[in-house]
Amino acid sequence: METDKKIILTGDRPTGRLHLGHYVGSLKRRVELQNSGEFDDINILIADDQALTDNADNPGKIRDNIINVVLDYLSVGIDPDKSTICVQSALPALHSLTFYYMNLVTTARVSRNPTVKSEIQMRGFADEGLPVGFFCYPISQAADITAFDATVVPVGEDQLPMIEQTREIVEKFNKTYGDTLVLPKAMIPENEFQRRLPGVDGKAKMSKSLGNCIYLSDTPKTVKKQVNGKMFTDPQHLKIEDPGHIEGNVVFTYLDALCTDDHFREYLPDYNNLDEMKEHYKRGGLGDGVCKKFLISVLEEELSPIRAEREKWQNNIGDVYDILADGINKARKKTDAVLSRVQKSMRIDYFDDRSIIGEWEELLKQPLN
Numbered sequence: 444m445e446t447d448k449k450i451i452l453t454g455d456r457p458t459g460r461l462h463l464g465h466y467v468g469s470l471k472r473r474v475e476l477q478n479s480g481e482f483d484d485i486n487i488l489i490a491d492d493q494a495l496t497d498n499a500d501n502p503g504k505i506r507d508n509i510i511n512v513v514l515d516y517l518s519v520g521i522d523p524d525k526s527t528i529c530v531q532s533a534l535p536a537l538h539s540l541t542f543y544y545m546n547l548v549t550t551a552r553v554s555r556n557p558t559v560k561s562e563i564q565m566r567g568f569a570d571e572g573l574p575v576g577f578f579c580y581p582i583s584q585a586a587d588i589t590a591f592d593a594t595v596v597p598v599g600e601d602q603l604p605m606i607e608q609t610r611e612i613v614e615k616f617n618k619t620y621g622d623t624l625v626l627p628k629a630m631i632p633e634n635e636f637q638r639r640l641p642g643v644d645g646k647a648k649m650s651k652s653l654g655n656c657i658y659l660s661d662t663p664k665t666v667k668k669q670v671n672g673k674m675f676t677d678p679q680h681l682k683i684e685d686p687g688h689i690e691g692n693v694v695f696t697y698l699d700a701l702c703t704d705d706h707f708r709e710y711l712p713d714y715n716n717l718d719e720m721k722e723h724y725k726r727g728g729l730g731d732g733v734c735k736k737f738l739i740s741v742l743e744e745e746l747s748p749i750r751a752e753r754e755k756w757q758n759n760i761g762d763v764y765d766i767l768a769d770g771i772n773k774a775r776k777k778t779d780a781v782l783s784r785v786q787k788s789m790r791i792d793y794f795d796d797r798s799i800i801g802e803w804e805e806l807l808k809q810p811l812n
Contacts, residue, residue: 452593454488457508461515462656464640464649474520485526492531496577518753523766529774536778540586547615558604585609590778597630620788645675676731683730702741710740
């Protein structure tokens with residue numbers, strides 16, 4: 444279905460506080476998009492249903508972290524007057540759409556989804572048995588996206604297979620039932636260094652269980668400890684005078700994603716920009732300690748106002764609750780409208796009006812075979 448509106452849907456699973464990887468990979472960009480004035484509607488979904496698919500034995504973890512996620516959103520600059528913040532489980536239309544879409548997707552197709560394969564392996568489901576709910580989460584995600592008529596979905600590269608599966612579902616639905624659903628497009632970060640920020644230990648992803656995260660709400664002391672004590676650099680760079688390697692060096696990965704020339708003028712005026720610093724490190728004569736100290740300064744400039752804003756909202760939890768309740772009410776109207784359109788296309792809108800009485804009467808007039 445064609446639409447002249449530009450609508451965004453994005454979100455996070457509430458399994459913990461949000462970290463620097465979330466900020467660099469999505470949150471910072473969301474604020475930019477929100478404030479750009481280019482979009483008609485921006486929706487941010489807290490995906491608690493999806494979080495329960497691999498946390499069913501610990502729903503309290505999800506309940507407790509909904510507030511953490513909302514606080515992180517507000518602290519980085521998500522404005523509830525410009526973006527609708529809502530909770531997945533509070534939107535019944537999403538559950539209905541998920542069920543309808545399940546009939547359009549085979550288990551073989553979901554099994555081929557690279558993101559699903561990766562997530563199954565990462566969580567150890569191959570050994571313990573795979574929950575059906577988790578297996579179906581690409582279909583649930585398709586329901587989320589289409590329920591808001593989203594035209595744009597900001598994602599990391601690892602989530603592109605999920606958007607492709609959503610597009611397949613939309614195309615099959617429209618072909619089967621008529622032109623009903625909007626076909627979304629993925630939006631990936633423009634800066635290649637922002638597409639995936641590794642954990643401080645160099646692992647592919649930040650993970651609470653691995654202890655390799657820098658959280659947006661971490662204290663300056665904790666940030667310093669993570670950088671100085673755990674951040675992976677170049678194991679061959681044993682002495683300051685040794686030539687160093689940039690590739691795989693997490694300090695420089697973070698600087699690529701976060702630092703600007705202004706940071707050098709403020710904290711490390713020996714260099715004009717990051718390229719000069721890299722060249723010095725590669726030829727030798729620049730120690731890891733100097734690099735880490737500079738990174739800590741960059742991180743503190745970025746995180747300090749976020750901490751202050753979070754503290755402000757923490758002192759007004761009633762306001763946070765009201766923001767979320769208002770967002771849910773707005774989101775219900777949007778998603779219920781899409782569900783109604785879907786049910787009409789599928790001809791399962793039996794009781795929207797009394798016209799079905801005439802259909803039944805005509806049906807009963809037909810001779811029995």
